[in-house]
Every structure is written in C-alpha cells, then in structure tokens.
Amino acid sequence: MKSIKVFAPATVANVVCGFDILGFAVNEPGDELEMEMIDTPGVNIISIEGDEGKLPLDPSKNTVSASIISLLKKLGREDVGFNLKLKKKMPMGSGLGSSSASAVAGLFAANELLGKPLSRLELLPFAMEGEALACGHGHADNVAPALFGGFTLIKSYDPLEVIQLPVPKLFCALLYPHVDVPTRDARQIIRSKVLLKDAVTQWGNIAGLVSSLYTHDYDLLGRCMKDVIIEPIRSILIPEFDNMKELAMGNGALGFGISGSGPTVFSLFKSKENARKSLEEMQAMLNKLGIDSNIYLSEINEKGPVIL
Amino acid sequence: MKSIKVFAPATVANVVCGFDILGFAVNEPGDELEMEMIDTPGVNIISIEGDEGKLPLDPSKNTVSASIISLLKKLGREDVGFNLKLKKKMPMGSGLGSSSASAVAGLFAANELLGKPLSRLELLPFAMEGEALACGHGHADNVAPALFGGFTLIKSYDPLEVIQLPVPKLFCALLYPHVDVPTRDARQIIRSKVLLKDAVTQWGNIAGLVSSLYTHDYDLLGRCMKDVIIEPIRSILIPEFDNMKELAMGNGALGFGISGSGPTVFSLFKSKENARKSLEEMQAMLNKLGIDSNIYLSEINEKGPVIL
Incomplete structure (x- = not known):
C-alpha cells in the first residue's frame, strides 16, 4: 500500500x-x-x-x-x-x-x-x-x-x-473579506462588448506586463497593473475596494487588483514589511465596518x- | 557649414x-x-x-x-x-x-x-x-x-x-499592391466596440507574442500572429488578401498581416529563400489580375x- x-x-x-x-x-x-x-x-x-x-x-x-x-x-x-x-x-x-x-x-x-x-x-x-x-x-x-x-x-x-x-521576486498580499461574490454572478455582470480604445489600452498593459517579467523591471510591472475593463465593473461587488486600493498603493504596492472573480483582493510588493503593514491597515478598516477578513502574505509560489 | x-x-x-x-x-x-x-x-x-x-x-x-x-x-x-x-x-x-x-x-x-x-x-x-x-x-x-x-x-x-x-532574427517580406487605401478610411471602418471574448483572444496573442520575442521561440511567435478584431474588417479593402495569405503561409511564413492600415501586407519568415519565393508568387498572382505591386525583402532593422 x-x-x-x-x-x-x-x-x-x-x-x-x-x-x-x-x-x-x-x-x-x-x-x-x-x-x-x-x-x-x-x-x-x-x-x-x-x-x-x-x-x-x-x-x-x-x-x-x-x-x-x-x-x-x-x-x-x-x-x-x-x-x-x-x-x-x-x-x-x-x-x-x-x-x-x-x-x-x-x-x-x-x-x-x-x-x-x-x-x-x-x-x-x-x-x-x-x-x-x-x-x-x-x-x-x-x-x-x-x-x-x-x-x-x-x-x-x-x-x-x-x-x-518568469517568476518575479515579489510579495503577494491577499485579503479575503467575508462577503459573498459567487463566480457565476461576477461573470454575469461583465458586459459582452467593450470599447476598442479600452481593449487597446488593455493589450498595451498586458504586453508591457509580460515584458516586465522578462526584464525584472518591477516598476514597469506596476505601471502595467491597470485594468480599464473588468475592475471598474466587478469592484462594485467588493466592499471598500477603492479605499483598500488607496491603502495598498499608499504603502508602496506596485499594483492592486481583484483575485479571480473576487471578493479577495491582492497586491504585489517589493517589501514584505510594507505588504504586512498594508494588510493590517486594510483589515483594521474592514473591522471597523464589521466585516471580517482573512489575510495572507507570501512570495510568489514557484x-x-x-x-x- | x-x-x-x-x-x-x-x-x-x-x-x-x-x-x-x-x-x-x-x-x-x-x-x-x-x-x-x-x-x-x-x-x-x-x-x-x-x-x-x-x-x-x-x-x-x-x-x-x-x-x-x-x-x-x-x-x-x-x-x-x-x-x-x-x-x-x-x-x-x-x-x-x-x-x-x-x-x-x-x-x-x-x-x-x-x-x-x-x-x-x-x-x-x-x-x-x-x-x-x-x-x-x-x-x-x-x-x-x-x-x-x-x-x-x-x-x-x-x-x-x-x-x-528583443529583435527577432527573421526576414520580413513586404508587398505593396498599387491600390488606394487612405489611412483615414481604414480607420473609419473599424467598429468602436468589440466583443470581450475577441479582446481576450487578442490579449492572449499579444502577451504570447511578447513572450516569444524574449525566448526567441519563433514558432510561438507565428502561433500568436493572429488578429481576430481588425484584420477581418480591414482585409476586405486589400485585393486578394486571403489568397496572398495562403501563398505566404504555404511557403512557410510564420505569420501574415496588414502593414499599418494597408494596403501593404507583410509576412515574417525564418528562410530568406522562402520569403523571396512567396513574394514572387504573390506578385505574379496580382499581375494576372492587372494589379501592379512593389516588393521588398529584408531583415528586421535593428x-x-x-x-x-
């Protein structure tokens, strides 16, 4: 056996x-x-x-x-x-x-x-x-x-x-707020058509992001972590999304976004300390509003x- | 002076x-x-x-x-x-x-x-x-x-x-058919909205293409040279587009597309000989239809x- x-x-x-x-x-x-x-x-x-x-x-x-x-x-x-x-x-x-x-x-x-x-x-x-x-x-x-x-x-x-x-040497901060966002619902609110100009912005960013991983240019990675298509719609399902993003970016996050179809949010950091501080501040903010959350902090899994 | x-x-x-x-x-x-x-x-x-x-x-x-x-x-x-x-x-x-x-x-x-x-x-x-x-x-x-x-x-x-x-070590075949496609017209026929699923396909391809340039994987480059958004619309302005593409691909082109807003078409090849053959066949085909053309063959300019 x-x-x-x-x-x-x-x-x-x-x-x-x-x-x-x-x-x-x-x-x-x-x-x-x-x-x-x-x-x-x-x-x-x-x-x-x-x-x-x-x-x-x-x-x-x-x-x-x-x-x-x-x-x-x-x-x-x-x-x-x-x-x-x-x-x-x-x-x-x-x-x-x-x-x-x-x-x-x-x-x-x-x-x-x-x-x-x-x-x-x-x-x-x-x-x-x-x-x-x-x-x-x-x-x-x-x-x-x-x-x-x-x-x-x-x-x-x-x-x-x-x-x-290529795998970036960065820290990922994850916060899962205890609210319910079923995958199916998160899919259904996305529009089936998008503006071509937004799509062009998006493919400039994804192309730049891929380049940044090969050149290990993490500041460029951060500048490419922008989503003009999905995030504006899905973020409304996540409580305090904009405020959490502000806290993360204020603590030096390279970028911030929705994990999968949410409600977990993630951010990438060069500094583990900044990532931890950002998670604690976000969690404290949600606590004040009566929203429980799980937080996780780790390197990218290789x-x-x-x-x- | x-x-x-x-x-x-x-x-x-x-x-x-x-x-x-x-x-x-x-x-x-x-x-x-x-x-x-x-x-x-x-x-x-x-x-x-x-x-x-x-x-x-x-x-x-x-x-x-x-x-x-x-x-x-x-x-x-x-x-x-x-x-x-x-x-x-x-x-x-x-x-x-x-x-x-x-x-x-x-x-x-x-x-x-x-x-x-x-x-x-x-x-x-x-x-x-x-x-x-x-x-x-x-x-x-x-x-x-x-x-x-x-x-x-x-x-x-x-x-x-x-x-x-990164610059790929490939040959670019260009064919300019003597037909008039003003940039402004070519822009105007493009739709302002696109299907999200097509945009997703497109950003998978552009991301893959960028990756292929860093890894010098030219077969992957070829598999990424697909355009589901602009080419289906603009190619109708270019005479014999589909037939030229077939000739190029049949001669081993990695990919084929419209240069800028046309009417020039381009294709990328590993072999200079195949590129030349492809250009000659395309030019001969257009000649039979009474369409003059210029052809150019060179490496990517560095x-x-x-x-x-």
Missing part, C-alpha cells in the same frame, strides 16, 4: 489586465491532501476538513475525485483505487482558486502514486475538467498556475496553450504542488 | 494582434535625407525626389520641416537653419510609415548637426507631431520603431511609454536612422 501527502497552492487568476489569461500561484494559503493507493477500484473520500460540510462526498460530484476518476479511465488503470483525506486550508468561493488547488493536489498525488505516467502539462486537461465541475466553466487561469507554479499565461484555449513566464 | 546624409527605415505598425501598440522597422525600403546646417534661421526644402510632386514644399506644412521647426523652437536654437534634400525611396500612403520615416530622418539629422542635444527618446514627441500633421492623428506605432529600430511596444499613450523589445 502506497501513500502520499501533498500541498497545492492557492492562485490569483484574472491578474488585472490579464482577464481570463493570466494567473499566478502563492505559497500561502493552499490545500493539503493525503492519499493512499488501494488494490480495489474506486475513489473514496474518507474525510474533508475545513469546508464546513459544503463539499460533496459523492466521488462523482466532488472536484478532486471526479478528476482522478477521469485520469484513471484515460490511463486504463481502473484496476486500482484511492482513499483521500482532504484538508482545505483556504476559504472556498473566495476568488483564490480553491477548487483548482484541490483538483491539482488530487491529480498530482495520484500521478505520483501511479509512477508519474503523465507530465504536468498532460495533467492540465483533467484539472480543467474538475474546475468545470466546480465552477460551471473550464477556464485554465487558476488551474495552470496551481499546477506549474509561478506566473502562467493562457495563450489560447483552442488549442490550449500555456506559457510559463513550484506548484509538492510532496510534504 | 556642416552637412549630413541619413537613412531612416520604413516600418510595419499595427503588427497583427498589436493594433495601435506594436510596430517594427525594416532595412528596406526607407528614406534618404541630405541636410546642411546654415547660419540663417529657417528650414528650407531644397528638393524632394520620389514623391511624384505630392508632398508640400511649404516648410510649415511639410512633415519633415515642421517637426524640425518645433525642435529648434524647443531647444531655443532658432538662430540656425537647415537646407533639406529629401529622397523618398518608398511609396507614400502604402501603410509603410512613409511620413514617420521622413520625420525621423529629419529630426535625427538635425539633432546630429546640432551636436546631439536630445536622446532618441526625447526626439519621439517631435516625430509624433510630424506624424499628426501627415495623418491627422499622433500615433507612435510607426514613429517609435523608425526612431529606435527593432520591435517597439507602445505600452501607453498617456503618459507616453515605449518599450524596446538600428533605426543611420548616417550614410
């Missing part, structure tokens, strides 16, 4: 000017998963901690198990099975790629236990399947950074092409899932 | 997915300018060759002289003047940045004769002024590559920020304007 314990990271998708195409992983928070391979077919969810009973235990409906079942089928390894214990160490529905982290943890662990038949790139479609089950759409901008670590660019969806970008 | 002779390159702007933000310079064609500095104020256009009498000789209305007059005023050097002889060695109104090349040649030559008081970056606004005089809008996507050489990204217009990207 073989067993393994793994960690998979939370991710920031829709990175400002990179709506639907740019994401990155963080070292904190993330999910932990214990898995054992068994000789009897089937994927069994033994326990889930930290989900407040919200995640389905039915293997065909749970993101983690469903994507592993697909993997086993594809590999023709339906002779074996797995027992899973998932520890959700991050909030769900927060815009931090919770379902992606779980799916990636499961696929990574299963692939390791099976003797690594697939590369990380080959695991991507299975993780996207899991994501589709959880969110109703199979976008890769959380899944890809969770799987590869670092900054990942989804160059195109059809055919699926992922580019791993490894994706790891064996613990 | 000091004099100088300079060359400034033609440029490809609106590089496929980089509408309004991405341009590059070519070694051929380009403009030549002879200039002498004189002790009497005023900029005098002694002669213009190759313009079929179309360019104004009035110094206040000519792109070259007007931008030099601005420069002298800004520098407080209205005590001196210049005599100019311009040799247009490229077609005008062709989508090859003809007015930019002339303006850049003039400013570069004047700056040299004055003892280089300004950097190339500092010359950019004066060149944009000249461009505005010629085209009715002060876009920088022809001017910047003509001035700096290579691939240039206009990260933003307000404030103006230009990023010089230097911008040079002293001859």
Whole structure:
C-alpha cells in the first residue's frame, strides 16, 4: 500500500489586465491532501476538513475525485483505487482558486502514486475538467498556475496553450473579506462588448506586463497593473475596494487588483514589511465596518504542488 | 557649414494582434535625407525626389520641416537653419510609415548637426507631431520603431511609454499592391466596440507574442500572429488578401498581416529563400489580375536612422 501527502497552492487568476489569461500561484494559503493507493477500484473520500460540510462526498460530484476518476479511465488503470483525506486550508468561493488547488493536489498525488505516467502539462486537461465541475466553466487561469507554479499565461484555449513566464521576486498580499461574490454572478455582470480604445489600452498593459517579467523591471510591472475593463465593473461587488486600493498603493504596492472573480483582493510588493503593514491597515478598516477578513502574505509560489 | 546624409527605415505598425501598440522597422525600403546646417534661421526644402510632386514644399506644412521647426523652437536654437534634400525611396500612403520615416530622418539629422542635444527618446514627441500633421492623428506605432529600430511596444499613450523589445532574427517580406487605401478610411471602418471574448483572444496573442520575442521561440511567435478584431474588417479593402495569405503561409511564413492600415501586407519568415519565393508568387498572382505591386525583402532593422 502506497501513500502520499501533498500541498497545492492557492492562485490569483484574472491578474488585472490579464482577464481570463493570466494567473499566478502563492505559497500561502493552499490545500493539503493525503492519499493512499488501494488494490480495489474506486475513489473514496474518507474525510474533508475545513469546508464546513459544503463539499460533496459523492466521488462523482466532488472536484478532486471526479478528476482522478477521469485520469484513471484515460490511463486504463481502473484496476486500482484511492482513499483521500482532504484538508482545505483556504476559504472556498473566495476568488483564490480553491477548487483548482484541490483538483491539482488530487491529480498530482495520484500521478505520483501511479509512477508519474503523465507530465504536468498532460495533467492540465483533467484539472480543467474538475474546475468545470466546480465552477460551471473550464477556464485554465487558476488551474495552470496551481499546477506549474509561478506566473502562467493562457495563450489560447483552442488549442490550449500555456506559457510559463518568469517568476518575479515579489510579495503577494491577499485579503479575503467575508462577503459573498459567487463566480457565476461576477461573470454575469461583465458586459459582452467593450470599447476598442479600452481593449487597446488593455493589450498595451498586458504586453508591457509580460515584458516586465522578462526584464525584472518591477516598476514597469506596476505601471502595467491597470485594468480599464473588468475592475471598474466587478469592484462594485467588493466592499471598500477603492479605499483598500488607496491603502495598498499608499504603502508602496506596485499594483492592486481583484483575485479571480473576487471578493479577495491582492497586491504585489517589493517589501514584505510594507505588504504586512498594508494588510493590517486594510483589515483594521474592514473591522471597523464589521466585516471580517482573512489575510495572507507570501512570495510568489514557484513550484506548484509538492510532496510534504 | 556642416552637412549630413541619413537613412531612416520604413516600418510595419499595427503588427497583427498589436493594433495601435506594436510596430517594427525594416532595412528596406526607407528614406534618404541630405541636410546642411546654415547660419540663417529657417528650414528650407531644397528638393524632394520620389514623391511624384505630392508632398508640400511649404516648410510649415511639410512633415519633415515642421517637426524640425518645433525642435529648434524647443531647444531655443532658432538662430540656425537647415537646407533639406529629401529622397523618398518608398511609396507614400502604402501603410509603410512613409511620413514617420521622413520625420525621423529629419529630426535625427538635425539633432546630429546640432551636436546631439536630445536622446532618441526625447526626439519621439517631435516625430509624433510630424506624424499628426501627415495623418491627422499622433500615433507612435510607426514613429517609435523608425526612431529606435527593432520591435517597439507602445505600452501607453498617456503618459507616453515605449518599450524596446528583443529583435527577432527573421526576414520580413513586404508587398505593396498599387491600390488606394487612405489611412483615414481604414480607420473609419473599424467598429468602436468589440466583443470581450475577441479582446481576450487578442490579449492572449499579444502577451504570447511578447513572450516569444524574449525566448526567441519563433514558432510561438507565428502561433500568436493572429488578429481576430481588425484584420477581418480591414482585409476586405486589400485585393486578394486571403489568397496572398495562403501563398505566404504555404511557403512557410510564420505569420501574415496588414502593414499599418494597408494596403501593404507583410509576412515574417525564418528562410530568406522562402520569403523571396512567396513574394514572387504573390506578385505574379496580382499581375494576372492587372494589379501592379512593389516588393521588398529584408531583415528586421535593428538600428533605426543611420548616417550614410
């Protein structure tokens, strides 16, 4: 009987000017998963901690198990099975790629236990399947950074092409305010048409941002972290968005934006101290308004899932 | 009495997915300018060759002289003047940045004769002024590559920020069909709103294209040379666009697109031989339809304007 314990990271998708195409992983928070391979077919969810009973235990409906079942089928390894214990160490529905982290943890662990038949790139479609089950759409901008670590660019969806970008040596400050912004709602308020001049501004920024990662010009990175299309609409769903942004920028943030479809907000800093100060000030401001929040501070994750 | 002779390159702007933000310079064609500095104020256009009498000789209305007059005023050097002889060695109104090349040649030559008081970056606004005089809008996507050489990204217009990207070792094939597509008309047929999903596709491609230049992955560059927004509309103004594209791609082009606002089309190749073959086949096809054309084949220009 073989067993393994793994960690998979939370991710920031829709990175400002990179709506639907740019994401990155963080070292904190993330999910932990214990898995054992068994000789009897089937994927069994033994326990889930930290989900407040919200995640389905039915293997065909749970993101983690469903994507592993697909993997086993594809590999023709339906002779074996797995027992899973998932520890959700991050909030769900927060815009931090919770379902992606779980799916990636499961696929990574299963692939390791099976003797690594697939590369990380080959695991991507299975993780996207899991994501589709959880969110109703199979976008890769959380899944890809969770799987590869670092900054990942989804160059195109059809055919699926992922580019791993250079990883900036920066600190990411995350604040998850305890308000409810379902992914589906956040998608529905976005307009289907945008002004060409705004699109041009956006592609100047995303092109500049990619350049800044290759040249390690983090001031340029900051100047490119502007979103004239999605943020003006989605930020109205997030309490005190403009005031939090002002606090972060006032503390030296290179840029500030919505993580995924929110309500978590993120900012990037050169200085860990400034990042911490910014998080504390934002949290104190929300506290005064009676809004609880979680805060996280870490470097950009470079490894994706790891064996613990 | 000091004099100088300079060359400034033609440029490809609106590089496929980089509408309004991405341009590059070519070694051929380009403009030549002879200039002498004189002790009497005023900029005098002694002669213009190759313009079929179309360019104004009035110094206040000519792109070259007007931008030099601005420069002298800004520098407080209205005590001196210049005599100019311009040799247009490229077609005008062709989508090859003809007015930019002339303006850049003039400013570069004047700056040299004055003892280089300004950097190339500092010359950019004066060149944009000249461009505005010629085209009715002060876009920088022809001017910047003509001035700096290579691939240039206009990260933003307000404030103006230009990023010089790595220069690919590729061959550019240009074909200018002798049909009339005024810049103003080409601008007017573009819709002011675009689908968000198309904008997302476009920014995935521009981000991937920038990445490909840093990693010298020219196959990726080719996969990113797709324009789902402007090309479908503007290509209808260019005779045999789809057939020319098919010929170029069939000969191994990495990508194919409209140069500036047309009617010139460009394609990028790894092989000079394939580029030449493609140009000859396209030209032969247009000949059969009674459409004359100019063809040019060169590497990407790395230097911008040079002293001859």
